[in-house]
Amino acid sequence: xxxxxxxxxxxxxxxxxxxxxxxxxxxxxxxxxxxxxxxxxxxxxxxxxxxxxxxxxxxxxxxxxxxxxxxxxxxxxxxxxxxxxxxxxxxxxxxxxxxxxxxxxxxxxxxxxxxxxxxxxxxxxxxxxxxxxxxxxxxxxxxxxxxxxxxxxxxxxxxxxxxxxxxxxxxxxxxxxxxxxxxxxxxxxxxxxxxxxxxxxxxxxxxxxxxxxxxxxxxxxxxxxxxxxxxxxxxxxxxxxxxxxxxxxxxxxxxxxxxxxxxxxxxxxxxxxxxxxxxxxxxxxxxxxxxxxxxxxxxxxxxxxxxxxxxxxxxxxxxxxxxxxxxxxxxxxxxxxxxxxxxxx
Amino acid sequence: xxxxxxxxxxxxxxxxxxxxxxxxxxxxxxxxxxxxxxxxxxxxxxxxxxxxxxxxxxxxxxxxxxxxxxxxxxxxxxxxxxxxxxxxxxxxxxxxxxxxxxxxxxxxxxxxxxxxxxxxxxxxxxxxxxxxxxxxxxxxxxxxxxxxxxxxxxxxxxxxxxxxxxxxxxxxxxxxxxxxxxxxxxxxxxxxxxxxxxxxxxxxxxxxxxxxxxxxxxxxxxxxxxxxxxxxxxxxxxxxxxxxxxxxxxxxxxxxxxxxxxxxxxxxxxxxxxxxxxxxxxxxxxxxxxxxxxxxxxxxxxxxxxxxxxxxxxxxxxxxxxxxxxxxxxxxxxxxxxxxxxxxxxxxxxxxxxxxxxxxxxxxxxxxxxxxxxxxxxxxxxxxxxxxxxxxxxxxxxxxxxxxxxxxxxxxxxxxxxxxxxxxxxxxxxxxxxxxxxxxxxxxxxxxxxxxxxxxxxxxxxxxxxxxxxxxxxxxxxxx
Numbered sequence: 001x002x003x004x005x006x007x008x009x010x011x012x013x014x015x016x017x018x019x020x021x022x023x024x025x026x027x028x029x030x031x032x033x034x035x036x037x038x039x040x041x042x043x044x045x046x047x048x049x050x051x052x053x054x055x056x057x058x059x060x061x062x063x064x065x066x067x068x069x070x071x072x073x074x075x076x077x078x079x080x081x082x083x084x085x086x087x088x089x090x091x092x093x094x095x096x097x098x099x100x101x102x103x104x105x106x107x108x109x110x111x112x113x114x115x116x117x118x119x120x121x122x123x124x125x126x127x128x129x130x131x132x133x134x135x136x137x138x139x140x141x142x143x144x145x146x147x148x149x150x151x152x153x154x155x156x157x158x159x160x161x162x163x164x165x166x167x168x169x170x171x172x173x174x175x176x177x178x179x180x181x182x183x184x185x186x187x188x189x190x191x192x193x194x195x196x197x198x199x200x201x202x203x204x205x206x207x208x209x210x211x212x213x214x215x216x217x218x219x220x221x222x223x224x225x226x227x228x229x230x231x232x233x234x235x236x237x238x239x240x241x242x243x244x245x246x247x248x249x250x251x252x253x254x255x256x257x258x259x260x261x262x263x264x265x266x267x268x269x270x271x272x273x274x275x276x277x278x279x280x281x282x283x284x285x286x287x288x289x290x291x292x293x294x295x296x297x298x299x300x301x302x303x304x305x306x307x308x309x310x311x312x313x314x315x316x317x318x319x320x321x322x323x324x325x326x327x328x329x330x331x332x333x334x335x336x337x338x339x340x341x342x343x344x345x
Numbered sequence: 346x347x348x349x350x351x352x353x354x355x356x357x358x359x360x361x362x363x364x365x366x367x368x369x370x371x372x373x374x375x376x377x378x379x380x381x382x383x384x385x386x387x388x389x390x391x392x393x394x395x396x397x398x399x400x401x402x403x404x405x406x407x408x409x410x411x412x413x414x415x416x417x418x419x420x421x422x423x424x425x426x427x428x429x430x431x432x433x434x435x436x437x438x439x440x441x442x443x444x445x446x447x448x449x450x451x452x453x454x455x456x457x458x459x460x461x462x463x464x465x466x467x468x469x470x471x472x473x474x475x476x477x478x479x480x481x482x483x484x485x486x487x488x489x490x491x492x493x494x495x496x497x498x499x500x501x502x503x504x505x506x507x508x509x510x511x512x513x514x515x516x517x518x519x520x521x522x523x524x525x526x527x528x529x530x531x532x533x534x535x536x537x538x539x540x541x542x543x544x545x546x547x548x549x550x551x552x553x554x555x556x557x558x559x560x561x562x563x564x565x566x567x568x569x570x571x572x573x574x575x576x577x578x579x580x581x582x583x584x585x586x587x588x589x590x591x592x593x594x595x596x597x598x599x600x601x602x603x604x605x606x607x608x609x610x611x612x613x614x615x616x617x618x619x620x621x622x623x624x625x626x627x628x629x630x631x632x633x634x635x636x637x638x639x640x641x642x643x644x645x646x647x648x649x650x651x652x653x654x655x656x657x658x659x660x661x662x663x664x665x666x667x668x669x670x671x672x673x674x675x676x677x678x679x680x681x682x683x684x685x686x687x688x689x690x691x692x693x694x695x696x697x698x699x700x701x702x703x704x705x706x707x708x709x710x711x712x713x714x715x716x717x718x719x720x721x722x723x724x725x726x727x728x729x730x731x732x733x734x735x736x737x738x739x740x741x742x743x744x745x746x747x748x749x750x751x752x753x754x755x756x757x758x759x760x761x762x763x764x765x766x767x768x769x770x771x772x773x774x775x776x777x778x779x780x781x782x783x784x785x786x787x788x789x790x791x792x793x794x795x796x797x798x799x800x801x802x803x804x805x806x807x808x809x810x811x812x813x814x815x816x817x818x819x820x821x822x823x824x825x
Contacts, residue, residue: 003611004600096402097576100589104401111402156613254615308613330599330611333576 003309004331005101006160008094010304011332013164015091016110019084020141021172022074025051025179027134028204032196033067045070051179054082071130076123081335084137085117093333103151106144113140162247163262163304170240171297176204177227178290180220198223205235224286225278237293238273244300245270257311262303269296305331348379349764352771358504358761359773360425371428371821374539379423391422391766394528403524404582418521419814421765422532425776425796426540432820435498435506435780436790438690441680443494443782446513446667448683450490453666454481464682465675466699468750472719473672475514475628475665479635483652485661486559492659493552493623494782495519495795498690500761507693509758509777511676513668514660515625518795518815519548519781520583523590525817526793541822543792548781549590552623555785556591559657560620567620569593570610572601574626574642584625598626603646608656621657622647628662671719674753698745698752707745707754711738714754716745731757760805763816765798775799777807778818792820 029048042065049055049070057080062069075084092114095107102110116122116136125133145165152158180201195218202208202223210233215222230236245266253261273293281289309331354362361372368376379387395417398404404415427435452459453470454477460467470476495516497509526545530537553569560567573584575597588595600610601619609616624631630640632648650656666672674695677688696703696714707714711730718726728741745752762773780794796816797807807813 001613002594002596002600003613004597005594006613093576096581096585099402099585100595107402108400111400115399160613252614254613256615309611 001101001156005098006156007305007309007331008098008333009101009157010160010164011334012091012094012098012110013161014168015087015094016141016144017165017168018082018172019087019091020138021169021176022052022082022084022087023134023137023141024204024206025176026071026074027131027138028200030071030131030134031203032200041066047179049074051175052082053175054080071126075126075130075133076117086335088114088117088137090334097333098157101157103147105147105151109140109144109147113137113144116140156251159247159250160308163244163251166240166244166247167297167301169235170237170244171294173205173227173235173237173240174290174293176201177224178287180223201227207233207235221278221282224282228281229273229276229278241266241270241273248300248304251308253307254311257307258303260299260303261307262300265296265300265303269293269300348382349376349771352764353773354762357759357773357775358500358502360500360761360763360776371426375424375426375536378533378536378539385769387422387766388769390532394420394422394532397528397531398524401524402582403521419800420525420528421798421800421814421816422529423764423766423771424529424536424817424819425763425778426819426821427793428821429823431506432792434689436792438506438508438688439494439496439780439782439790440788441684441686441689442496442508442511442676443491443784443788445676445680445683446494446511447488447490447784449679450661450664450667451488452683454483454490454663459679459682462682464678465672466750469669469671469675469719470666473666473669475663475669477628477663477666480652480663484654486561486654486657489559489784490661490664491667492555492559492661492784494784495779496782498778498780499693499758502759502761504761506690507758508676508690509693510670510673511668512779513664515627516779516781517580517583517625518779519552519791520586520590521815522781522791522793522795522818523548523586525795525815529817540819542819543822545791545793548791549587549592551783551789551791552587553591553593555783555789556621556623556657556659558785559659561654561657564620568610568618569621569623570601570619571595572622572624572626572644573597574630578625580625587623593623598641598643601644601647603644603650606646606650606653606655608644608647608650619656621659623659628665631662669719670717671753693755693758696754698749698754703754704745704749707752708742710754711741713756715757716741716752716754718751719753729757758805763796763798765800765814765816767800767802772802774802775805775807776816793818 025048033044045067046065049058049065052074054074058065058070058073061073061077061079073080073083077083078086080086088110092110095102095110099107122133122136125136148161152161180197198218198220199208202211202218205227207226210230211223211226214226226233226236228237231238233239248263248266251263253263349362352362354364354366361369361376363369398417398420404417449459449465459465460470471478491513493516495512495518497512498506499509500506522545556569557567569591570593571584571588571591573581573595575581578584585595594610596610602609602611602616604616608619608622610619626642629636630642632643632645633640634645635648636643647656648662651658651662673692674697677692680686680688696707698704698707707716711728712733714730716728716730728737730738760775760777763776764771765774776796776798778794778796781791783789783791796818798814798816799805799807799812800814801812804812
């Protein structure tokens with residue numbers, strides 16, 4: 001399949017997953033906030049903002065860290081390229097670019113969600129009760145996942161779709177756990193309310209019921225183990241890395257692809273995660289472990305782009321006369337580009 | 346006749362009602378059916394059709410709006426109907442016209458006999474903005490230049506069909522023909538059951554066969570692609586839609602790469618050769634090595650690959666010389682010259698400043714003609730005779746005498762009207778028709794086409810950017 005199409009399918013899946021996880025993060029914390037009697041808005045919301053990795057753009061847009069500001073920034077602000085709204089918009093632009101590869105149901109799921117988050121109804125929902133808005137985004141994300149599984153061909157595009165979905169989900173689950181590591185352990189301030197934080201974490205991953213089936217009480221060690229290593233839970237890091245690894249194994253490697261192919265990097269990562277124990281992870285330092293995991297996921301993402309998008313140029317078709325010329329950047333759509341406009345007949 | 350009780354047919358040719366206010370026979374079923382609808386029912390169906398277009402992303406992008414606003418192309422549910430005898434006349438006229446235009450292009454880019462014989466003045470060709478003299482002598486597959494043509498037709502106050510212009514570069518709109526029919530099937534299924542309407546579904550297969558015909562010799566199963574400027578282009582929906590109808594990839598310039606004068610697409614498994622490109626990018630942007638150097642939309646080296654015959658382009662390069670405003674006036678002469686036939690579909694009468702008799706006529710009738718400068722478009726350099734002042738007419742008289750070849754004149758057209766749903770009732774609105782003609786191993790005309798409607802009261806402008814909309818066009822199997 002076309003490299004650009006593969007890249008767009010991959011990023012469409014990533015951005016949809018990203019939007020859904022942001023909605024999960026905000027939903028769980030909105031609820032936690034109401035339950036735990038917190039008075040210090042900043043101490044509560046700052047770690048959440050940090051979790052997303054998009055905190056750098058926040059300062060210039062808002063005078064202080066406050067619940068309604070953070071939610072506005074993460075859900076809707078057009079200047080935050082990873083806000084829920086922009087993620088869905090970018091997912092849809094990529095879906096538009098590969099419209100011919102998608103089933104009507106998958107396109108409808110993306111387009112409907114975009115029309116919803118752009119609507120006046122969505123804006124008033126956010127103003128009145130953001131919970132309803134987050135739930136609708138999560139529901140839209142699940143519909144997208146379901147429509148994809150039920151209607152897409154299990155071809156190459158599907159493997160890129162799977163890779164994007166699970167790479168993003170592994171990254172986001174690890175970030176959600178990170179919000180509960182080190183920095184956040186003193187929040188909420190009242191010790192008796194602290195287990196609520198772990199409970200909120202489980203809820204934000206749709207893990208609450210699965211966890212309760214296997215564990216009688218909410219204990220940090222058990223929560224970390226469940227979210228990292230549980231083999232049956234579809235959002236655990238191990239589960240996601242395994243699915244990503246299986247999808248990458250299905251992809252043909254183009255001739256001349258690099259030694260550190262995404263397949264090889266993913267196999268290594270899966271082996272490490274598969275053999276890890278929760279005690280090793282906690283002993284190594286939760287935050288540091290998560291940092292290293294995210295770096296390796298980033299490496300896999302970069303290797304996918306190099307191997308499947310860039311390396312096509314170097315196949316041995318005889319390089320007699322490559323023409324020197326500037327060309328447009330390759331790959332998926334990640335935001336506004338000035339394109340030249342031509343007249344239509 | 347409740348629905349059309351207050352409908353005003355005066356002043357123009359009305360598609361549905363004869364001057365006596367009787368319903369024309371081929372509209373009988375539709376008018377009777379609309380009459381049985383409860384009040385408000387038509388409006389509800391219209392809303393649901395609009396919502397369906399938005400849901401499916403059948404939209405075009407509005408330029409100059411930083412929000413990247415997408416609009417649906419307004420769609421009017423009352424279909425335009427063409428009976429079989431009228432359609433056969435149109436069809437034969439279009440086949441004749443595309444044949445002559447292709448013979449003309451082949452001649453212009455080779456021996457230039459028609460110019461040597463003085464039938465089409467050399468200056469007209471050489472001054473055309475889209476003439477590509479560097480393509481003279483290059484042989485294109487099967488000597489066909491225009492493979493996909495969209496010809497705009499209008500009807501005058503007697504109901505006769507005229508050609509308003511030919512679009513022989515990258516005509517758009519075919520996807521709306523297909524989508525409009527889908528919308529009608531959803532909204533008025535019973536109406537389509539009652540009438541023998543010719544299907545338009547076959548367009549994707551027709552287009553694919555037309556393109557496959559162009560493949561370089563010896564290629565049995567050619568790789569065909571649709572080349573789009575990208576998702577930011579206003580017609581992107583159409584490009585993707587047609588690719589999907591044909592079952593071929595849609596590519597951007599950056600997906601293609603030229604090696605050894607062959608065109609390849611970049612795939613996840615390496616480079617794959619491409620044989621036929623249905624390009625929806627203008628000549629200027631096609632290849633930065635030949636045309637606009639700053640174009641990022643094109644493919645460096647593509648034109649060379651085309652000229653040596655390793656890849657085919659549809660439409661060919663330089664076809665714009667045939668749909669030029671001044672060349673238009675000579676199409677009837679081309680038909681006589683190449684085919685020794687009388688034109689079946691007439692041009693709108695056009696007077697050429699360069700011909701002495703015509704010039705005299707123009708100068709005598711400035712107050713009743715539209716005068717156009719041939720090298721300008723969009724209403725510039727134009728005189729609307731009936732609404733002009735004596736001063737403006739004097740000024741044009743001076744210009745025409747000074748540079749007669751640069752001017753043409755036409756009578757003011759009164760386009761036919763068609764009942765169109767406005768708010769909660771029907772009013773007459775001006776329409777035109779763009780049928781699609783494909784030229785491959787044979788010439789085929791899609792039965793129907795895009796009926797464009799000027800939604801603004803009294804307006805004669807049907808373009809989507811100017812408040813135009815469209816209607817489904819029903820060509821009947823039966824004569825009326």
